[in-house]
Amino acid sequence: MQLIRLRIDNEAMDIAYHPEADQAATAHYLIAYNPDQGIGENLENIKVRLAGLKFEAAILENGLDYPFSDTIVGVNYDRIDVGLALTNMLNIPVVSRAAVDRDGLTAAIKAKTTYLKWHLDYYGQYDGVRNNGQEAMLTIGNGYFGLRGAYVEARADENNYPGTYVAGVFDQETTKIKDHDVVNEDLVNLPNAQYMTFGVDHQAPFKITSHNVQDVYRSLDLKTGILTTTMIVQLSSGHLLQVKAQKIANMRDWHRYNLRYQITPLNFSGNLQIYSEIDGSVVNSNVTRYNVFGRL
Known part of the structure; x- marks a missing residue:
């Protein structure tokens, strides 16, 4: 098996190429970390430097110990x-050194490959359009209704848009623009019944912000239909918590979903x-171009 081993730190990305897993590296690359670029942009340099080489998997030597992923690294x-x-960039499975030491290389790669076939994952908290796109991609449903993959603790704002849509429930509005009738017909976002949050020692209920969410991992299991969101939260009081929310649409009783x-x-x-509450407000x-027509 052809593979690469990599170690990423604040200064550089250290990559070794192995034509066979049990053979010594035949090529070595040290790619300096560019502080003017983000981590993702720096990782793009790996693709450029390894162009022309064939490899089937990668081992990350210095992944952090996290409950939701073992291939996370901290840089600057x-x-x-x-x-x-x-995986998104090179279309290969990436396993951690810890997984290889625990399960063996072949088993670790097989497990990760199987996982990737059925999971759509996102790591990190994003704002605006990028988060709205992730919410759409993480939608669960059963053919009758769909729930956007928003945080259950979120209310609609510039970064979050909880949505509940039901087949056949739509609205139509006609607006006259320059002597022409413009017709817009859309599914209607129904009252949000998935809202749920928590409080500690009767303090104010938790709200999603970039300041109190330390880490977040969202994973949609396409085989089971379960969306899992795991957050590490630190409140202003110093309280540190792990918050895990799961959603699934009922495939037998089309009017039900479970949290x-x-x-x-x-x-x-x-x-x-x-x-918990049903938000009827x-x-x-969430479609900017429709604002000139009035809200549906």
Whole structure:
């Protein structure tokens, strides 16, 4: 098996090419890290430097120990899932040194390859259009209704747009523009019944912000239909928690979906409150070009 081994730190990306897994490296690359570029842009340099080489897998030597992925690295106070990034870039499985030591190289690569066939994953918190796109890609449904893959703790704003859509529930509006009737017909975003959040020791309920979410990993299992969102949250009080939300659409009873919400305190003991509601204040406002026509 042809593979590469890589180690990524603040200064450089160290890559070794092995024509066979059990043979010594025949090529070695040290790619200096460009501080003026983001981590993702620096990883693109790997693709350029390795152009022309054939390899089937990669081993990350210095992945961090995280509960949701073992191929995350920290570089210059930022983090990236190198496994996700290189898989998307090079179309190869990326396994951690820890997985290889635990399971063996062949088994680790087989397990990761099987996982990749059925999972759509995103690591990190993003704003605006990029997050809206991820919400759309992570939609779950059963043919009758669909739920956008928004955080269950989110309300509609410039970065998040929880959506519940049902087949046949739509609205039509006609607007006269320069003596022409412009007709817009769209599925209607229904009241949000998936809203759920928590509080600690009766403090204010948790809200999604870039300041209190330390890490987030979203994974849609296309085989089971389960969307799992795992967050590491630090509140202004210093409380650190792991928050895990799962959603699935019921394929038998088309009018039902299920949520599982798990809160794990990581550095304290105390009281937890869980809040849920049906938000009826939803408006259909996430398509900018429709704003000139009035909201549907």
